[in-house]
Amino acid sequence: MNLRRLILIAIPYLWLLLFFLIPFGIVLKISLSETAIAIPPYTPTLDLSAGWQGFTAYLSELDFDNFSFLAEDDLYWKAFLSSLTISVVSTLLTLAVGFPIAYGMANAPEEWRPSLMVLVILPFWTSFLIRVYAWMGILSQGGLLNQFLIWTGLIDTPLTILNTNTAVYIGIVYTYLPFMVLPIYATLEKLDNSLLEAAEDLGCSRIQAFWLVTAPLSRPGVIAGCFLVFIPVLGEFVIPSLLGGSGTLMIGKVLWEEFFTNRDWPVASAVAVVLLLILIIPITLFQRNQQAQREADE
Amino acid sequence: MKLIRFALAFSLTLSAGMAMAEEVRVYNWSDYIDEELLKKFEDETGVKLIYDVFDSNDVLETKLLAGSSGYDVVVPSASFLQRQIQAGVFQPLDQEKLPNSKNLWDLIKQRTAPYDPDNAYSVNYMWGTTGIGVNVDKVREALGDDAPIDSLELVFNPKYMEKLAACGVHFLDASAEMIPAALTYIGEDPKTQDTDIIAKTEPVLMAVRPYVTKFHSSEYINALANGDICVAFGYSGDILQARDRADEAENGVTIAYNAPKEGAVMWFDQMAIPADAPNPDAAHKFLNFMMDPENMAAASNYVYYANGNLASQEFLEEDVITDTAIYPNEETLKSLYTTIAWVPRTQRYVTRLWTKIKSGT
Structure with missing residues (x-):
């Protein structure tokens, strides 16, 4: 009995060890080394055959230079800040678009709901990369959107949308929308309609009832949706590099450049470690919120 | 466009049949070869060709420096190649397996020598x-x-x-x-x-x-x-x-x-064989195939780049060999650095x- 329990507990920890702690340890190790022209392109590398002595010699060669380098150079802070801004803004935008969709779905006739659900998930059946490429075709100077706007006579000269931050926001909102809609829909669907009826019986207008009943009760879904969008967007690389322009500065791109263009694996790893530390804050908050929710439910 | 070509290259390699034991993995720049040549190589040598593309030296270099890239032939630019040779990425070419190297253009070999002394590790693919x-x-x-x-x-x-x-x-x-x-x-x-x-x-x-x-x-x-x-x-x-x-x-x-x-x-893209190439033999076959004057000319006719193969020039189309944007005249050639x-x-x-x-x- 006890053994079974132990195994059950061990599995998630083993998972964490294999897929988080060990890779993180490797990244941390690289972040403490120096670049070199070699395979792999950093030094020192750990030579296991040298035994304990080799290990201590190896440890003595590691240092935190790369982290102090990050602190000295304002590029990294600017990139972190800019990523943070883009993440916050696009999370709010996604919420603004996603909430009405989820609300509409939850209030639709019951027999429609499964098909609406499928419609929200449907875009996932196409590769994410192809959908972003499709946006490049829509937003470009000679693209569908500009052709349409010129045809309607709203504009005379094509708008420059592709390769700007606007395009990045469009791409992010589009891509992450289902992650916002689904958790909100889940909470709204469970909402007891008699509460709204009671509110109205007690003299609330429909709008008041929404703010006093629906909004607070949908909070867990909203928070879950926001985190599901915010966390991946912070490290997003594909959307800004395909839709963004030269002025779009995001930490994912900086990381890519350090790794590929600079061949500076140690600094790239240091950036990754810092990014992770920054991400841990919202993730912990999310965990706390989930736990508080669970306790409240019980 | 690129997608179509990619799909084409992919299906080509698939249709080449699973029976062929020997295979060669080539990693080249995007939009940089006439796909007909890939098929011709497979038909002539019976070696299965897996062709993959990149669009920056950085991506290639990172794969090479990480080790075990799995590629048999890669095509870095010369200035990158120079550093990669220092890092021990490549193996010296076995000239005996490359009889077609007699077709190469001395002028280009001289210009690539500062990067790769004696052209020991690489063969010019294209330059521009x-x-x-x-x-x-x-x-x-x-x-x-x-x-x-x-x-x-x-x-x-x-x-x-x-x-x-x-x-x-x-x-x-x-x-x-x-x-x-x-x-x-x-x-x-x-x-x-x-x-x-x-x-x-x-x-x-x-x-x-x-x-x-x-x-x-x-x-x-x-x-x-x-x-x-x-x-x-x-x-x-x-x-x-x-x-x-x-x-x-x-x-x-x-x-x-x-x-x-x-x-x-003036830059040079050089074909080279990684030190840890799974199949260096087939890699040499590919290099030798590409140094064939007619094949090299076909590649240049398709991609509009000059190549380092003197013998190929007679097979070049008129609008390629006479275009000074591709093959600059003596005077311009001097101003190139x-x-x-x-x-x-x-x-x-x-x-x-x-x-x-x-x-x-």
Whole structure:
């Protein structure tokens, strides 16, 4: 009995060890080394055959230079800040678009709901990369959107949308929308309609009832949706590099450049470690919120 | 377009049959070969060919430096190759397995020797220049008939760039090409390793940066051909491919390429075999196949780049061999310069500068 329990507990920890702690340890190790022209392109590398002595010699060669380098150079802070801004803004935008969709779905006739659900998930059946490429075709100077706007006579000269931050926001909102809609829909669907009826019986207008009943009760879904969008967007690389322009500065791109263009694996790893530390804050908050929710439910 | 080609290459390798035991994995630049050649190679040698593409030296180098890339033949640019040889990435070529090397062009071998002494590790695939591609009509519209389309002024003088911004300008996302060009523009030695001198390019590039639509190393082929942008600072053959695609599409876009008259970077893409290549034997077969004059000519006829194979010149199409944008005349050839890899300290400074320029911070 006890053994079974132990195994059950061990599995998630083993998972964490294999897929988080060990890779993180490797990244941390690289972040403490120096670049070199070699395979792999950093030094020192750990030579296991040298035994304990080799290990201590190896440890003595590691240092935190790369982290102090990050602190000295304002590029990294600017990139972190800019990523943070883009993440916050696009999370709010996604919420603004996603909430009405989820609300509409939850209030639709019951027999429609499964098909609406499928419609929200449907875009996932196409590769994410192809959908972003499709946006490049829509937003470009000679693209569908500009052709349409010129045809309607709203504009005379094509708008420059592709390769700007606007395009990045469009791409992010589009891509992450289902992650916002689904958790909100889940909470709204469970909402007891008699509460709204009671509110109205007690003299609330429909709008008041929404703010006093629906909004607070949908909070867990909203928070879950926001985190599901915010966390991946912070490290997003594909959307800004395909839709963004030269002025779009995001930490994912900086990381890519350090790794590929600079061949500076140690600094790239240091950036990754810092990014992770920054991400841990919202993730912990999310965990706390989930736990508080669970306790409240019980 | 690229997707279609990719799918084609993919299905080609699939249809080649599973029975063939020997296979060779080639990693080359995107849009850089006539796919017919891949099929011909498989038919002639019976070796299964798996062809994969990249669009920047950085991506290739990272894969090579990580080790066990799994590729048998890779095609880095010479200045990158130089550093990769130092890192021990490649194996020396076995000349006995390469009888076709007699067809090579001594002039090009001499020019690649500074990167790869005695050409011991690599064979030239293509070479070209880095310069300015323009959409002739749109640039004239923006700047008038006397627009300096053959001069670095066009891309580094804010006076012109300001007016070109509206119709779109792409720069290569490659500091190894852009920094030497900017150094040439301000009259400094493009090969300098001195960071104080390289620093002088910052105000020049920063001044025109706001007018650059995008820094990217391959998108400009389509963007130029479609008329989405009017100027690209890019690789000669890519711009000539854009010219060709625009001609084929008959969309009224006329593209012209010029190597800047102030001097242009001459670059070389070199075929080499990684030290840990799974099948070096087949790799040599591929290299030897590509050094066949007719095959090399077919590749050049398709991609509009000059090659380092003298014997191939008689098989080149008229519009390739006579085009001075592809095979420059003696005089231009003299004004072309080669760059060498930066030492690590300079390299770090340059990439940092480049990130700063691209992001405008």
